Structure formats: structure tokens, C-alpha cells
Amino acid sequence: MDTATTGAYDGVRTAPRALATEAVHAGRDDLARQGLHAPPIDLSTTYPSYDSRAEAARIDAFATDGADPDGPPVYGRLGNPTVARFETALARLEGTESAVAFASGMAALSAVLLALPHSRPRSSGGTSMAAGLRHVVAVRPLYGCSDHLLTAGLLGTEVTWTDPAGITDALRPDTGLVMVESPANPTLAELDLRAVAHVCGPVPLLADNTFATPVLQRPAAHGARFVLHSATKYLGGHGDVLAGVVACDEEFAGRLRQIRFATGGVLHPLAGYLLLRGLSTLPVRVRAASANAAELARRLAADPRVARVHYPRIGGAMIAFEVYGDPHEVVSRVRLVTPAVSLGSVDTLIQHPASISHRIVDADDRRGAGVSDRLLRLSVGLEDVDDLWADLDQALCAAPERPVAGSAARDTAGTGTA
Numbered sequence: 001m002d003t004a005t006t007g008a009y010d011g012v013r014t015a016p017r018a019l020a021t022e023a024v025h026a027g028r029d030d031l032a033r034q035g036l037h038a039p040p041i042d043l044s045t046t047y048p049s050y051d052s053r054a055e056a057a058r059i060d061a062f063a064t065d066g067a068d069p070d071g072p073p074v075y076g077r078l079g080n081p082t083v084a085r086f087e088t089a090l091a092r093l094e095g096t097e098s099a100v101a102f103a104s105g106m107a108a109l110s111a112v113l114l115a116l117p118h119s120r121p122r123s124s125g126g127t128s129m130a131a132g133l134r135h136v137v138a139v140r141p142l143y144g145c146s147d148h149l150l151t152a153g154l155l156g157t158e159v160t161w162t163d164p165a166g167i168t169d170a171l172r173p174d175t176g177l178v179m180v181e182s183p184a185n186p187t188l189a190e191l192d193l194r195a196v197a198h199v200c201g202p203v204p205l206l207a208d209n210t211f212a213t214p215v216l217q218r219p220a221a222h223g224a225r226f227v228l229h230s231a232t233k234y235l236g237g238h239g240d241v242l243a244g245v246v247a248c249d250e251e252f253a254g255r256l257r258q259i260r261f262a263t264g265g266v267l268h269p270l271a272g273y274l275l276l277r278g279l280s281t282l283p284v285r286v287r288a289a290s291a292n293a294a295e296l297a298r299r300l301a302a303d304p305r306v307a308r309v310h311y312p313r314i315g316g317a318m319i320a321f322e323v324y325g326d327p328h329e330v331v332s333r334v335r336l337v338t339p340a341v342s343l344g345s346v347d348t349l350i351q352h353p354a355s356i357s358h359r360i361v362d363a364d365d366r367r368g369a370g371v372s373d374r375l376l377r378l379s380v381g382l383e384d385v386d387d388l389w390a391d392l393d394q395a396l397c398a399a400p401e402r403p404v405a406g407s408a409a410r411d412t413a414g415t416g417t418a
């Protein structure tokens with residue numbers, strides 16, 4: 001996939017360029033003309049203007065369609081040139097017109113939910129309520145906090161959970177969004193994005209592409225209108241930036257910029273710089289970490305202490321696996337691998353989703369979505385694969401092996417996750 005050329009959107013350049021080339025050059029097209037090599041970091045919060053009539057016109061224009069103002073950004077909450085470089089580059093990689101960056105993946109998802117049109121107000125006993133709920137159809141599993149945000153209805157959404165086959169029946173006239181992840185966090189369950197986009201019809205589909213990255217999959221090409229990333233993960237790639245981004249058409253991007261302006265979930269310019277830098281090695285990192293992960297998945301699948309291994313058909317650097325023994329023991333015994341939540345960094349991390357990343361999801365809902373109490377999630381990094389295996393092997397050491405036929409398999413995890 002990394003040799004594919006990028007982008008349905010070709011408004012800026014003429015010859016399509018390969019993903020690896022875009023990863024290094026997109027968002028930097030003007031630098032040589034400016035006599036620069038590394039992109040500058042613009043830390044300005046405000047921008048001087050002696051012409052307040054022109055500034056008023058720029059603010060009016062932003063209020064109309066959320067387009068990036070011509071000229072300086074007025075104020076840091078409207079936009080930032082360094083962050084804009086990352087947005088331009090990510091849009092190129094995902095093949096969308098635009099992208100809008102936020103302070104975190106959750107801020108990005110929140111902005112999408114807030115930007116959805118309200119359904120018609122419902123009337124109750126003659127008085128009509130201020131605003132209708134926004135109806136969302138979603139497929140589990142999702143990242144734990146995304147699940148929580150929808151389930152709790154914190155942003156005035158009402159959610160119908162379903163499996164991919166049930167989407168058609170779950171859609172209502174007032175459905176504003178269908179949300180999926182593929183491969184999903186943490187089980188790595190995959191779904192056919194093209195088929196899902198087809199059944200959504202006119203209802204926009206949001207695909208969380210955090211796990212696959214545009215190196216392995218570009219959901220917009222399959223019909224997703226919104227592509228969400230926790231840029232904290234592979235896009236940043238070094239565990240030192242918290243960020244989110246939505247790749248989409250320019251019309252929706254304008255709405256997202258207006259929401260970002262009004263709610264304030266902006267990305268810091270230094271984070272924008274680090275993300276642009278992260279993108280330049282994204283294809284190389286994802287390919288190398290995926291090769292490690294594929295090999296570790298193979299060794300885990302052959303190991304008698306491991307009950308199940310989930311590794312996506314499209315590949316990637318994430319593995320989920322279930323052990324016969326106590327998963328907490330494995331987490332406590334790793335030495336080279338870091339026991340920590342999050343993923344997508346150059347180093348390998350392991351965590352127990354039922355205790356950490358998906359703790360906030362109701363236990364029955366979590367198990368119903370295939371997140372067993374025995375599941376461990378491994379984010380494979382760029383270390384030597386034999387060193388990684390040696391560490392996993394010793395961490396699994398105490399785990400019991402596959403039960404012999406006839407004896408009952410233990411089907412509950414160790415303590416502490418109830």
C-alpha cells in the first residue's frame with residue numbers, strides 16, 4: 001500500500017506522488033522558496049494588524065465558512081501556520097481535501113460530534129425542547145474513551161450500538177453519524193469499510209484510522225467522510241505528543257475549525273512541528289514495526305501458553321492475545337517491553353485493556369465486544385524482534401500451558417479486573 005499514490009484531491013499539484021514522498025515533502029512545499037530547510041515554529045498567540053477593517057472582514061469570513069483566513073490568522077485559536085503544515089500533510093496522506101488538528105484524539109472526536117447537525121427538536125407535552133439529540137450509530141469495540149463519550153451522551157448524542165450487519169436497521173431518519181474503528185482497539189477486529197460506507201448511504205461514516213494509519217489503509221478512498229486519528233499514537237510516533245486530527249472534505253473542515261475556535265481544543269504549535277516531523281518517517285516506522293509484529297504474532301500463536309492471537313489481515317504493529325494464565329502476571333514481568341497504556345511509539349508497550357484502556361466501558365459491554373479479561377494488547381516497536389521475543393518469553397514463563405483435553409479451561413482472568 002505504501003507504493004500507492006496519494007490522494008483523490010489533486011487541486012494543488014499536478015503529478016500524483018507516492019505516499020513515501022508525500023510523507024517527507026507534504027506541508028513543506030514553500031520552504032525552499034523561503035530559504036529554509038526545517039519548518040519554522042510559529043509560537044505567536046496573536047498577529048499584529050494596523051487595518052482593523054480588514055481584520056473584521058477576515059473574522060466575518062471565518063464565521064461564514066470556517067475557511068483559513070487569507071493572511072495572518074488573527075489569533076492562535078483560529079489557526080496556526082505550523083499546525084497548518086501538519087494538517088496539509090495529513091490530508092495529503094489520507095487523500096482528503098483538508099484536515100483539522102486538535103489537542104488530543106478525544107478533542108477531535110468531540111468536535112466531530114458537536115459539528116453534527118441537530119435533529120429536529122422533540123416536543124414533549126406541548127413544549128418543544130431546546131435541541132434534539134444527535135443520533136449516532138456505532139460498532140463496538142471502539143477505543144474505551146470513545147465508547148464512554150458516546151454511551152454517556154456527554155455531548156448531547158444518543159447512540160445505538162450494533163454490529164456491522166445491523167447498521168442498516170439501526171439507521172434512523174435523524175441519524176447524523178456512523179462510527180467505526182478498523183482494526184479496532186483493542187481486539188483488532190476488522191470490518192469492510194467499503195461495505196459499511198455503502199450501507200450508510202447519505203449518513204456520514206467516521207472511521208477511526210489510528211491503528212492502520214494511511215500507510216496501510218485510507219478510509220476516505222473506501223467512502224468514509226471523516227477519518228479520525230489519535231495522532232498521539234503512530235503519527236507522532238515517539239510517545240511525546242498528545243494530539244488528534246480529522247481528515248475530511250473542506251466544507252466539514254470549516255465547521256470543525258469553527259468548533260475548535262469556539263471550544264478551544266487547539267493543538268500547540270510545537271506539537272504541530274513534532275507531528276509533521278513524525279509523518280516523515282511514518283511509512284518506514286509502520287513497515288518495520290509491522291514486520292516485527294507479524295513475526296511476534298506467529299511466535300505467540302505457536303506458543304502453548306497463549307490461548308488466542310488476534311493479528312489483522314491488513315497487518316500493522318498491534319497484536320492482541322489471550323493467555324491461559326494470569327495476564328496481570330505477564331504485565332508485571334516484562335523488562336524490555338514497557339507496561340503502559342497508549343501505543344504507536346518506537347518502543348514496545350503492553351497493557352491489559354480490561355484494567356486500563358477499556359476500564360471505563362461497562363464490564364458486560366466490554367466482554368460483549370470481545371474484550372476478554374484475559375486479553376493483552378501489545379504495541380510493537382522497532383526493537384530487534386529476537387530481543388522482544390526473549391522478553392515476552394520470560395514474561396510468559398510462569399503462565400500455565402494449554403489445558404489438556406478433558407480438563408476445564410479457566411475462563412476468568414486473575415483478580416483485580418472485576
Ligand SMILES: *Cc1c(COP(=O)(O)O)cnc(C)c1O
Pocket residue numbers: 104105106107143145146181185208210211229230231232233242243244
Ligand atoms: C488513543 C485513542 C483515541 C484517543 O486519542 P487521545 O489522543 O488519547 O485523546 C481514539 N481512538 C483510538 C483508536 C485510540 O487508540
